[in-house]
Amino acid sequence: MKRPKAFGFDVFGTVVDWRTSIARESAGFLAAIGRGDLDAERFADVWRQRYQPAMANVRDGRREFVILDVLHREMLVDLLRHHGVDADALDPVLVTDWAHAWHRLDPWPDSAAGLARLRALAPVVTLSNGNVSLMIELSRRAGLEWDAILGAEHARGFKPAREVYLATAAASGVEAGEFCLVAAHHSDLAAAREAGLMTAYIDRPMEYGGAPAPDRDQRQDWDYEADSLTALAAQLEART
């Protein structure tokens, strides 16, 4: 296995801990709207569960591409409605700020250091469904440094659509077979491998608060496997 010439990163779950951050932010917003009775961790989980169906409408061509900020806000409004809260009756600035909680996710402890070490080896770009402004704010807050923000908004599609992987590799200036997706999700890695990319799996057992991952049945023998980005960097540094 040759060392990749560039790395593309899944971000939600792989680089940042969305669940803890969204639960913490949602606890504050729920209290602010007088619904402190709702469980914030459960709220985070259900918000995230609406993620794939929301993107499917774009992937399947039923809807024009929109950035993830738009979908996050729609999912939030829908989830509030499910709990009997009319988002139209709330301050729209509060609703947008809540939807933008996805701009304020904390990194896993190894993320910034691991990315910096990998970036010393080859270009490191985002290959996330998150939009550019989300990635800019998240990365500045978390101290994450990238060579470019690519993925969904650049490709105008959502993973696991094949063209998102291929467009990200092409924009990075390398062949698909020289480009490695780094992700904590077997489903994402499976689609990347199908598109011809190299694959690196990062085990993040706390992504779902310790509950099993929904895509655990899609596990394969990936090109690289590690339990942190610093451990992946150490593997690759040893391979010249």
Next chain:
Amino acid sequence: MKRPKAFGFDVFGTVVDWRTSIARESAGFLAAIGRGDLDAERFADVWRQRYQPAMANVRDGRREFVILDVLHREMLVDLLRHHGVDADALDPVLVTDWAHAWHRLDPWPDSAAGLARLRALAPVVTLSNGNVSLMIELSRRAGLEWDAILGAEHARGFKPAREVYLATAAASGVEAGEFCLVAAHHSDLAAAREAGLMTAYIDRPMEYGGAPAPDRDQRQDWDYEADSLTALAAQLEART
């Protein structure tokens, strides 16, 4: 004048010294193909002069968007033909490497430090006609750090088309009026102002080797003016 919420940078001429770098690289390639008789600085100037006409075909809708690497290679082949050299008879790897000389431009002495200081104030993105892989390679080599690589390839158009400025501001997550183009070219700044952006002019008297700039008649009273990126940073740091 309020401080901008994000900065978009022109790169060729504003952040990097394309002329010295392209002349140096072309001197080597010209010698390698047995045409050391041609003046390398003149070769660099004429290559650059073909830049606007090449992009105009895309801007005017006569051609689908292609990345600047493609246009740089076509301009080079055409320029060689003008000097009686058939590029098809040369090693295609050499021709591509020569076209990619635009990935290896040296920064002005103040660029890396100035960008770092501006980036401490607000997000800093590229708003260049260069493609993503060009910007990645150039920035890694020159030690330039950005929050995102935007501009032409993201917007699928070339400056001075209005939508390139607006798409870059939007992807950065700010209103056009809060977004500042930083550029050494009056023509670029005039188009940005027309699109509603803030403007910062950087004087780069050596961009054309000391010769007058071709767009000097388009000078206006820009929102900010400085003779280096560090000087611009100092002005903005003083404005809270």
